[in-house]
Amino acid sequence: MNLSIERILKLEIMKEARLIAGHNGLQRTVNNISVLELPVFEETENLGSKNEFYLTGLFAYKDHPERLMEMFIQLWEEGCSGICVIDVYFQDFPPKVIEFCNLRNLPVIIISQKISYASILSTIFQVIIRERDEKYLESQLEGLLLKDLSEDEVRLTAKLINQVFNEHHIVLFFTDPVLMKKEFSHNIHSHFNIPNDWLFSKFRDGYLIVVTIKEPDIIEVRQIISLLIDCIRRIYTNYTIGIGEFSNNLGRLDTSIKEALIAHSSSGYLNKNILNYGELGVYKLLFQLKSDDRLRQFRDEIIKPIKDYELEQQSDLLDTAILFIEYNGDLKKTAESLFVHINTVRYRLEKIKKILGLEISNWAFYEQLSLAIKADKILNSLEI
Numbered sequence: 001m002n003l004s005i006e007r008i009l010k011l012e013i014m015k016e017a018r019l020i021a022g023h024n025g026l027q028r029t030v031n032n033i034s035v036l037e038l039p040v041f042e043e044t045e046n047l048g049s050k051n052e053f054y055l056t057g058l059f060a061y062k063d064h065p066e067r068l069m070e071m072f073i074q075l076w077e078e079g080c081s082g083i084c085v086i087d088v089y090f091q092d093f094p095p096k097v098i099e100f101c102n103l104r105n106l107p108v109i110i111i112s113q114k115i116s117y118a119s120i121l122s123t124i125f126q127v128i129i130r131e132r133d134e135k136y137l138e139s140q141l142e143g144l145l146l147k148d149l150s151e152d153e154v155r156l157t158a159k160l161i162n163q164v165f166n167e168h169h170i171v172l173f174f175t176d177p178v179l180m181k182k183e184f185s186h187n188i189h190s191h192f193n194i195p196n197d198w199l200f201s202k203f204r205d206g207y208l209i210v211v212t213i214k215e216p217d218i219i220e221v222r223q224i225i226s227l228l229i230d231c232i233r234r235i236y237t238n239y240t241i242g243i244g245e246f247s248n249n250l251g252r253l254d255t256s257i258k259e260a261l262i263a264h265s266s267s268g269y270l271n272k273n274i275l276n277y278g279e280l281g282v283y284k285l286l287f288q289l290k291s292d293d294r295l296r297q298f299r300d301e302i303i304k305p306i307k308d309y310e311l312e313q314q315s316d317l318l319d320t321a322i323l324f325i326e327y328n329g330d331l332k333k334t335a336e337s338l339f340v341h342i343n344t345v346r347y348r349l350e351k352i353k354k355i356l357g358l359e360i361s362n363w364a365f366y367e368q369l370s371l372a373i374k375a376d377k378i379l380n381s382l383e384i
Helices: 005-009 065-077 095-103 117-146 151-161 218-235 250-266 283-288 293-313 317-326 331-338 342-356 362-383
Strands: 018-021 032-035 052-056 082-086 108-111 168-175 199-203 206-213 240-243 274-276
Touching: 005 117, 018 095, 032 117, 052 117, 065 095, 117 151, 117 199, 117 250, 151 250, 168 218, 168 250, 206 218, 206 250, 218 240, 240 250, 250 274, 250 283, 283 362, 293 317, 293 342, 293 362, 317 331, 317 342, 317 362, 331 342, 342 362
Parallel strands: 032 052, 052 082, 082 108, 240 274
Antiparallel strands: 018 108, 168 206, 168 240, 199 206
């Protein structure tokens, strides 16, 4: 995500700044910030590069306000992102300047002289540097997932991302669909001390955390994950977290990241906001086949005959089958959940076996019914 004027205005240091023009240009990209105090009528060369955000007190124009328009025209022609004016000499601008900037969606901001140049420059420059670092990290992480790399190549890329990564690691990926769209006043760093041998980075539509430790201590890993989850809960409200499996091989970091992403994507199917890859079981396979027509065909071979029978006979076979699988074949719990006698559940299951032609083997019946119901859950979620 590029740094924009809108994101700059949401920074704490800009909370009392006034946007006086260019309200429709808040998505303009900012690549750099510079101080501008030279008058354009004395400096005819380019003032800066495209997507530059300027900070100025307009000292050079305090005795020549009639020439302000020249400056705004030149800045616009050079692709300026926006202008932030310290209110020492100008608290507003002539209507024709405001109109010019509004028509061209060029944001103009007025900020109090009580805030130092150095504070504004430092704050915004740090954000720009962080954005550049995040883009580099994202490109390296994407390279891990999109390329067919050997373990040595994965380890080399991992060391480029963080040269002090340890071999033993686990990966978390989390999102919050509401807060991800906003500039945060707090972040994970302010609530949790991220060690140097970890990685915390924006990635795709969420955040990726690579936890590495020096010794293969699974108890330590569980404690760390617990602390991280508690931290995420304090900051976010609509979070979804996917957790990969613990690995002792940095050369498999690409696999660990994929596991965290798959667990995150699968969480909705299982109605969980925190999901470990190891909990997926057969869902690991089914999820990767979700776009394969053969999975849909298999689901339909089992589920459709049951639905067709229900429509004809006005029965509750499918709900019974779903609960039977959810309760791992426990007839008593299934009956209690449906508020029916256990013999009713037995009758309905025998009817399903007959419909599917699976009366001979209880194991084959349970296995195929279970796979079909899990596949149905995944496919239905894609159709919503």
